[in-house]
Amino acid sequence: MNREAFLKYIDHFNNKRYNEAVSYFAPDVTIEYFDNAIFKGGYSLPPAKTLHGPQEFIKNYKELHEYVDEKLEVGVLMINDKHVFVELWTEFYCFKDPPPGHYLQYRKGDLVVMTNWVLYDLENDKFKRIRIAHFRMHDPKLTKFFKDKIQQ
Numbered sequence: 001m002n003r004e005a006f007l008k009y010i011d012h013f014n015n016k017r018y019n020e021a022v023s024y025f026a027p028d029v030t031i032e033y034f035d036n037a038i039f040k041g042g043y044s045l046p047p048a049k050t051l052h053g054p055q056e057f058i059k060n061y062k063e064l065h066e067y068v069d070e071k072l073e074v075g076v077l078m079i080n081d082k083h084v085f086v087e088l089w090t091e092f093y094c095f096k097d098p099p100p101g102h103y104l105q106y107r108k109g110d111l112v113v114m115t116n117w118v119l120y121d122l123e124n125d126k127f128k129r130i131r132i133a134h135f136r137m138h139d140p141k142l143t144k145f146f147k148d149k150i151q152q
Contacts, residue, residue, distance in 0.1 A: 001079055001125055006086070014071050018061060022054035026126040031057055034116075034134045067104055068092045071145040075115070084120040084127075087135075089113075093146045111140040111149050 005024075012020040031051040051057050064070070075087035091113050094106035106112065115136045121129040141150055 001084055001122055003077060003079065006077065006079065006084060007074060010072050010074055013061075016061075016065060018058040022057055024127050025054045025057070026123055026128045027053065029053060029057070029127055029130065031130040031132070033132050064104065067096045067098045067102075068094045068106060069146070073144060082122055084118075084122065086118050086120075088116045088118055089144065090116050091143055091145050093149050109149075111143060111146055113138040113140050113142055 009021060009024045012018075029052075033049050033051075051060055069092070071091045073089040075089060076085075077087075078085045092106065092111070094104075094108055094110040094112075097108045098104045098106070114134060115138065117133045117135055119131045119133075120127045143150060
């Protein structure tokens with residue numbers, strides 16, 4: 001894995017090319033999510049979740065992206081032969097209300113900006129285990145991708 005390959009993976013993700021994105025995954029990859037950061041105050045917190053395998057990843061993001069547009073920008077990126085560590089500027093713009101009871105608690109028009117840290121374990125140059133940790137929420141006015149969505 002090198003910087004160029006990782007940036008291509010992020011480009012696939014940002015452009016919803018799910019099959020291309022999961023080509024970077026080991027067949028038995030696990031993706032572990034934090035449990036408390038993307039939900040605004042006053043909402044109940046969902047349990048942490050872990051996805052198993054590329055197909056669960058695709059299913060999860062296809063469902064999520066029915067309601068939000070999500071964009072990632074790479075900040076600090078460190079790569080060695082066993083790990084990738086990245087600081088990701090992460091933005092969500094909710095363009096459609098999810099159904100009642102859905103885990104996503106954003107509503108149409110919400111713009112959420114945050115920094116997340118992600119640690120990828122590599123095996124045979126593929127992502128074997130991915131751990132996502134939330135660092136900080138940011139003022140939505142700091143959006144880099146959805147400037148036209150800022151509510152005045």
